[in-house]
Amino acid sequence: YVNWLFEIGKNNSSVFHVDANGNEYAVTNNQTSDRRLKTNITPLAESGGLASINQLKPVTFNWLSPDYTKAEQIGLIAQDIEKIFPQLVSEGGTTTLQMPDGTTQTVSGTKSLNYSGLIPPVVKAIQTLSQKVEAQQKEIDLLKQQIEALKAR
Structure with missing residues (x-):
C-alpha cells in the first residue's frame, strides 16, 4: 500500500507523484536552461x-x-x-x-x-x-x- 501525498497525471496515468516517504517519481525531469534567460555565461574553470x-x-x-x-x-x-x-x-x-x-x-x-x-x-x-x-x-x-x-x- 502506498499513500500518495501528491500526484499529477492525465488519462488515469500518473506522470509525477510524491509518496508518503518523500520520494518523488517522474517520467522525466527537465530544468530550464535556455541561453536567452542567462547572463554572465563563462566556461567552467x-x-x-x-x-x-x-x-x-x-x-x-x-x-x-x-x-x-x-x-x-x-x-x-x-x-x-x-x-x-x-x-x-x-x-x-x-x-x-x-x-x-x-x-x-x-x-x-x-x-x-x-x-x-x-x-x-x-x-x-x-x-x-x-x-x-x-x-x-x-x-x-x-x-x-x-x-x-x-x-x-
Missing part, C-alpha cells in the same frame, strides 16, 4: 572540474527517521559539498524527525544539495580526462614509431 570532483566524498548512509526509506542510500553530504561547490547547497528551515524510539528531533537550518548541479563539473572532469587520454595516445603512437625506426636500423 579547470579548477571546477577534475580537481573539484576528486575532492568529493561519495558515501552510503541510512536516514535517521523511520519515516524515510529504510533502504541504504548512496549520496553526498551537503556540508562536504558546500566547501567545494557552495553554490550547489542551500539552507532551508527546520526539519522535525520522528525517531525510531518515538521521540522527535528538530534540526534547524537543514541543508539541501542540488545534485543536478554536479553534472557540469562532472562533464568538465570527463573532458579533462579525455584530453589527457588523447595526449597520452599520441605520445604512445610517437614512441611506437620511434621504437620501430630504431628496430629498422
Whole structure:
C-alpha cells in the first residue's frame, strides 16, 4: 500500500507523484536552461572540474527517521559539498524527525544539495580526462614509431 501525498497525471496515468516517504517519481525531469534567460555565461574553470570532483566524498548512509526509506542510500553530504561547490547547497528551515524510539528531533537550518548541479563539473572532469587520454595516445603512437625506426636500423 502506498499513500500518495501528491500526484499529477492525465488519462488515469500518473506522470509525477510524491509518496508518503518523500520520494518523488517522474517520467522525466527537465530544468530550464535556455541561453536567452542567462547572463554572465563563462566556461567552467579547470579548477571546477577534475580537481573539484576528486575532492568529493561519495558515501552510503541510512536516514535517521523511520519515516524515510529504510533502504541504504548512496549520496553526498551537503556540508562536504558546500566547501567545494557552495553554490550547489542551500539552507532551508527546520526539519522535525520522528525517531525510531518515538521521540522527535528538530534540526534547524537543514541543508539541501542540488545534485543536478554536479553534472557540469562532472562533464568538465570527463573532458579533462579525455584530453589527457588523447595526449597520452599520441605520445604512445610517437614512441611506437620511434621504437620501430630504431628496430629498422
